[in-house]
Amino acid sequence: MTAPILILGTGLAGYNLAREIRKLDKSVPLVLVSRDDAPFYSKPMLSNALASGKSAATLVMKTAERMAEELDARILARRQVTAIDTSARQVSLQDGEVLPYRDLVLALGADPIRLPLDGDAAPEVLSVNDLDDFARFSARLDGARRVAILGGGLIGCEFANDMLARGIEPTVFDPAPWPLGRLLPEEAGAYFRAGLEAAGVVFRMGISAIGVDRQGATYRLRLSDGSVAEADLVLSAVGLRPRIGLAEAAAIQVGRGIVTDRHLASSAAGVSAIGDCAEVVGLSLPFVMPIMQQVRALAKTLTGTPTAVSYPAMPVLVKTPALPTVAAPPPAGLAGEWVLTHPEGGLEALFLTPDGSPAGFALLGAATSRKQVLAASLPAWL
Structure with a gap:
């Protein structure tokens, strides 16, 4: 039997990677392992679920069983991974089961600080x-x-x-x-x-x-x-710390997150990392848009077309209806200054480099209508 692509994690990164793989390859074996019940839900909705009257139960879009059918995958819920053996290409679970892999993807997420x-x-x-x-x-x-x-x-x-x-x-x-x-x-x-x-x-x-x-x-x-x-x-709500313990114990290079190149490959052959646990060429970006860029690129790589991830400018939408806000911060340490204007009902802050080129923005209130125009003017992040 052919060893599967093994994905550790069934959050936004893990499940969307599996979906992208299935678009490109209907037959490659897929196995996903989850610490929880492995439901499919939108994690970003957790911070605005109260206003929409959502409970934990109604946030679930699909059960693990439904996802297993749709993905033609084996999904192991409520299972704990204890070790990764990169030489033998296998993962050990707490209950004693050992899972072989062709490729291993770490979509482990992050823990609250x-x-x-x-x-x-x-x-x-x-x-x-x-x-x-x-x-x-x-x-x-x-x-x-x-x-x-x-x-x-x-x-x-x-x-x-x-x-x-x-x-x-x-x-x-x-x-x-x-x-x-x-x-x-x-x-x-x-x-x-x-x-x-x-x-x-x-x-x-x-x-x-x-x-x-x-x-x-x-x-x-x-x-x-x-x-x-x-x-x-x-x-x-003071921030997140990428889950790097399993990778570190397996002698996979870690920094703030699990270190990868632009192909999302870690320092261990056959092991990739995506999502909140990944540090992609120095960038740790725990937001939806970077994760979606990662899973699309990695799905192509794992199905035979090596593809480097690219990050266009990706504004962050702040879910605060009391004052709608969108921000695309400039790269850390970049020289420049913020220039502010006050359109009616809002505020626009544009970060300009010394040559006058835009490199970031913050839009609040009515100014958020300028998101698409300004995002198109920014350089790619990667």
């Missing part, structure tokens, strides 16, 4: 990174009126906006001076903050939580400025 909080309630701080997390989080929201969100980045701000639909008062804490600091320049960040504050979000910038204690049915947060705050629930 945990803040070093003290206090007796620190273990009760929640994070939402998958469907199981969302089920636990949404169950705890019943009766909650005040939620503390640790982190004013993309996910923290999206959850804050989403909670407004449930009549919940979200307070966002972040040591940075303005929200969405990795996506927006300062003035745009201030404009974004004002828009969400007008809708009911409370921001406490320049402040971080250092401890969380139980106080009856609520939580007491001890903050870096010496003050305290109370909340019915605490959600941590």
Whole structure:
């Protein structure tokens, strides 16, 4: 029997790679392994599911069984991978099963970064990174009126906006001076903050939580400025750390993520990496559009047509209906300056290099209508 293409992970990257492979090759054996029940759902919808009245169950588009039929694949749900043997081209599972592979794709995702909080309630701080997390989080929201969100980045701000639909008062804490600091320049960040504050979000910038204690049915947060705050629930959204442990144990090169070239190939023969766990020629981009570029390129490579991944300029859509926002930040360290204009009902920030060429933008409110035009003017990221 021919060894299969083995995909570890059934998230956005893993399942979409399998779909792209099936478009190109109807017969190559496919096996997917998942830590959870392996449902097909849209992870980006987790941070705006409350406003649309979605539960963890209704977010599921297709079960693992349905996906197995559609992909003509073997899908192993609730199975833990313990080791990768790149010499023997096989993967060991916790239950003792050993899976051979022709090609191995690591679509392992990333784990939420945990803040070093003290206090007796620190273990009760929640994070939402998958469907199981969302089920636990949404169950705890019943009766909650005040939620503390640790982190004013993309996910923290999206959850804050989403909670407004449930009549919940979200307070966002972040040591940075303005929200969405990795996506927006300062003035745009201030404009974004004002828009969400007008809708009911409370921001406490320049402040971080250092401890969380139980106080009856609520939580007491001890903050870096010496003050305290109370909340019915605490959600941590301070970022993600790529899952590199399995690769590192198998002597596959890792950096921030699993290091790959433009063909998504790792340092081990026959092993590729995609999605949130991958570091593609130095770039770790945990967003939908880069992942889709990766899976299309890798599917071609694995079916006989070596294809390097390319990244056009890929704006990030911030799901905050209180103030629609789209950002395409310039490459880190690039020389240039932000030029801001204020069209009616919005703000446009354009990053210009010394020769006047656009290299990034941030669009807020009515200015988001310019997304397509400006995106076409930006150079490719890769």
